[in-house]
Amino acid sequence: MSESRRIEVNLGPRSYPVVIGAGLLGGLGAILRAEGLKQTGAFVITDPHVAAHYFEKVRASLADSGFAKIVRHDITAGEAGKNWDEFTKTCAALLEAFPDAATAPLVLLLGGGVVGDLGGFAAAVFRRGVPFVQIPTTLLSAVDSSVGGKVAVNFGGVKNIMGAFSQPRIVVCDLDALRTLGPREIRSGIAEVIKYGAVCSRSLFEQLEAGALEKMLALDPPTLTDIVAQCVRLKADVVEQDEHDKLGIRNVLNFGHTIGHALELSADYALTHGEAISVGMAAATRMAVQLGMVHLSFQKRLTVLLGRAGLPLTHPDAPSLYDRILRALQLDKKFRDGKNLFVLPTGIGSWSPRENVDWPLVHDCVRAVLVA
Ligand SMILES: NC(=O)c1ccc[n+]([C@@H]2O[C@H](COP(=O)([O-])OP(=O)(O)OC[C@H]3O[C@@H](n4cnc5c(N)ncnc54)[C@H](O)[C@@H]3O)[C@@H](O)[C@H]2O)c1
Ligand SMILES: [Zn+2]
CATH class of the missing domain: 1.20.1090.10 (Dehydroquinate synthase-like - alpha domain)
Structure with a gap:
């Protein structure tokens, strides 16, 4: 197993690390706690392909680290799912699962660039912004979309036209997850x-x-x-x-x-x-x-x-x-x-x-x- 790498994105108060390594998902909960994230609720946005491989591992790791309520929300896989309808469904699911402001969840974006962009946008606007974590599972999202804080959906036939700038709290990039990619x-x-x-x-x-x-x-x-x-x-x-x-x-x-x-x-x-x-x-x-x-x-x-x-x-x-x-x-x-x-x-x-x-x-x- 290769060693983990930690890269800091230095943005003053919005700074965050990108942790890159093999076998990280099994220790995800511990990584988040070590980063000072103290929430007890987790809202995991993912898609069915990714969830089939990795949700259980993520859930178990979060549960082991004291996350008492873990809710999974799947969006339609692929670019066709990066739309306003899926976005509002995600917001509705977030509100339904976490209606109380006192227990706002940590949002986890487990997937490729579509999950990261759409889910990041939902986290950016829910209650004017709740903390979120990028967990890229495609090579594209690992090298590009999980870092930098551009979150968006396509709308009216235009790429990424509805969106926001909102930086994640941490990016956890488990390179082992790339092994199930075609x-x-x-x-x-x-x-x-x-x-x-x-x-x-x-x-x-x-x-x-x-x-x-x-x-x-x-x-x-x-x-x-x-x-x-x-x-x-x-x-x-x-x-x-x-x-x-x-x-x-x-x-x-x-x-x-x-x-x-x-x-x-x-x-x-x-x-x-x-x-x-x-x-x-x-x-x-x-x-x-x-x-x-x-x-x-x-x-x-x-x-x-x-x-x-x-x-x-x-x-x-x-x-x-x-x-x-x-x-x-x-x-x-x-x-x-x-x-x-x-x-x-x-x-x-x-x-x-x-x-x-x-x-x-x-x-x-x-x-x-x-x-x-
Ligand atoms: N925000 C940014 O800065 C930024 C930068 C570059 C690209 N993007 C956006 O990223 C999107 C493309 O991202 P993408 O290529 O990751 O696409 P994607 O999220 O649609 O994932 C591609 C496919 O791979 C599947 N998949 C994901 N991880 C898997 C895994 N580990 N094993 C098996 N299957 C897996 C997905 O279900 C999907 O079917 C585009 O919408 C693009 O606009 C954003
Ligand atoms: Zn691109």
């Missing part, structure tokens, strides 16, 4: 890992190129611990500088996400988040090349790495898909004054924002990733 979900998480390398860290990108990628695909324990910890540190660095996404620094995390998000929703959940982001990174890279912002060699290296991970660079075209993507681009959270904000690579590990990209070029880049 290969497609592992690849999906690797898309975000490649994103960090491509625009935040040349050394991570080169480590992936040098073989860490295949070790990640195989969930090799030391590589997994090392790379998840690197990604969490990279994300924490960005979030510490721009917690509320006001300074433009946090935009870096959106590489591949402008066209990626538009595709993700327009394709009716045919792609995982990571797959959509992979296609989105291919599109954004094409844009950067066309604008002369990055050398062709970047495109080549990124394409090779995404290919080695088994991630898509294109998506099969379908009737009206192109139009739906263009419409979705105009509904993007960051769409302002008739233009999208694109995060474009300028070299391995570096990036630059671009707001004034002409529509014909945007159209060309969307067209290029839709194949017959």
Whole structure:
């Protein structure tokens, strides 16, 4: 068993640790108590896939640590469940289980990014905010969504348009939980890992190129611990500088996400988040090349790495898909004054924002990733 790692996200009074290691779920209750969390009620938001594997372990550990009332609430698994209806059902279940303000529960988000985003939003608004814990069970949520405090649901056909900033009290990332993920979900998480390398860290990108990628695909324990910890540190660095996404620094995390998000929703959940982001990174890279912002060699290296991970660079075209993507681009959270904000690579590990990209070029880049 590899050693646990502890990474601090330093946000003044909202600071919290991210604990990464193997076999952590069995000791979850003790970890929470050691963190000073004293609640006796726990509201565990999860989904049926995750709960089937891990709820009992979590429940037993919480019960052993003095949680007297433990309530489980399942949301519909996958992106289709990240909606307003599931959100309000979750709020209703919270209120029904814990109607007394004196016994507000600790909310535990046991699952991937969908559980973390939706459940975190419910915890952020229930009684104007109750403490919550992120327990990521996908690679994607381990390296990205469980850290940083962005919580949200999709609404009106727009990704993450209803949401809040609310930081967890602690993130407990048990790497053993990733072992029940299918290969497609592992690849999906690797898309975000490649994103960090491509625009935040040349050394991570080169480590992936040098073989860490295949070790990640195989969930090799030391590589997994090392790379998840690197990604969490990279994300924490960005979030510490721009917690509320006001300074433009946090935009870096959106590489591949402008066209990626538009595709993700327009394709009716045919792609995982990571797959959509992979296609989105291919599109954004094409844009950067066309604008002369990055050398062709970047495109080549990124394409090779995404290919080695088994991630898509294109998506099969379908009737009206192109139009739906263009419409979705105009509904993007960051769409302002008739233009999208694109995060474009300028070299391995570096990036630059671009707001004034002409529509014909945007159209060309969307067209290029839709194949017959
Ligand atoms: N808040 C943020 O900063 C942020 C960052 C990146 C992504 N996101 C969001 O994250 C979401 C994607 O997250 P995701 O990829 O984790 O998707 P997900 O939560 O839908 O999980 C993917 C699938 O894996 C299953 N699953 C989860 N853990 C499992 C396990 N250990 N074993 C077996 N099956 C398991 C789930 O039930 C689901 O079917 C998107 O909605 C995206 O917008 C948010
Ligand atoms: Zn993402």
